[in-house]
Amino acid sequence: MPVPARTRTTETPRTLLPDLVYDNLLTLVISGDLAPGELLREEEIAAWLDVSRTPVRDAITRLRDQGLVVYRPNRGTRVAEIDLDQARAIGQTLAALHGMAARLALPNLTPDDIQHIRDLIADPADLTDQLNAGPVQVTAVQRILQIFRERSGNPVLDEAIRRLQPHMTRLRGLTSDEMPRDWVRERGGAALTAIDAGSPELIGQLMQGFFLTFSENLLAEASQQLGLPLTPAS
Template structure:
């Protein structure tokens, strides 16, 4: 398994959560490609930690569907499976719909301004072809109503399933199709500012459903392929 050249990425006091996020982000951004083997020894050297937080992180990543482990053999980065991504998309869209619905009555001018500022950064990143910047800005935009909803259950579910979608979102935000999200974000903010919780919630769900065209790829027989990338 080739690992990034930088070693000792984090301090040796690394928490399990930090190990999980570091490996997760490397999978999401393509550093660790679908089908690639993940060796405990290499991950320990890369992160500068013991095996315990690494193994714990891999267990959580398997639950999230980002890795697949064959006991006693090896762990690989999961292929982009269409069915799994469809399921994650349905859950994530529903959670953001709920978050916006619950957040609207509590959104003040500062939160609305934060959403507009995040969308401006999102648009600028798309124009510059900065996919990582676009993902960060998109996270910031949607994170405002999630935080304002104060619904810990929503936050927990999104933490598990959003990473599954991030690999697909990288494809969307690297294409012109991703620019449609800028206008969709503007509509969400406008509806939130108007206090229309139901319409804003619906608009948020529809925004997350725009990934659907990327989840259908023609198979060898002309039908739908079960995965976006093989092992």
């Protein structure tokens, strides 16, 4: 398994060592630096991060629980191949979760939250986010979804989204990672209307539909890039 130049993982008061190791491996998987099918050797990863094998083993277990790495007898532990049918199921699930988050969040949105959403929809051009590097349209949408998650008041829902989201992020790395600005503004304008109307059901339906459309577009482009067939959506 090729790894970057040796580095040292330093534990901070707010971040435990196992979490840092996990974060490092997660970043390598979703960025494609660790390619689908690549063998993961605990000793190499431990040497790269200058840690013992225990936190590495724990991190790999977490990634396996997320479906991002797999273990096969006689083949070892490898980065999971991209499965577009599974990705579609994950996208559909995330769409439902984001819709629920928006529905729960609406009564908890502050005036500052709403203004922030308006600003993101109206003019995302100056926004940058290293964690979501790419066209600003995607970054703006990610921030809007994050506001809903944070205001949902449901940590279980938030954790479920965090566990599934890396699968979509992997696909984004294979695509142009773009959404038409006019499309974002049109859907965002409808969301603002639902927020102003104080309708949790409407905002939930809109955000679920928004993410589902985004997911299907992502799958279609990833299918072309990978040369893999994509079953028509039912």
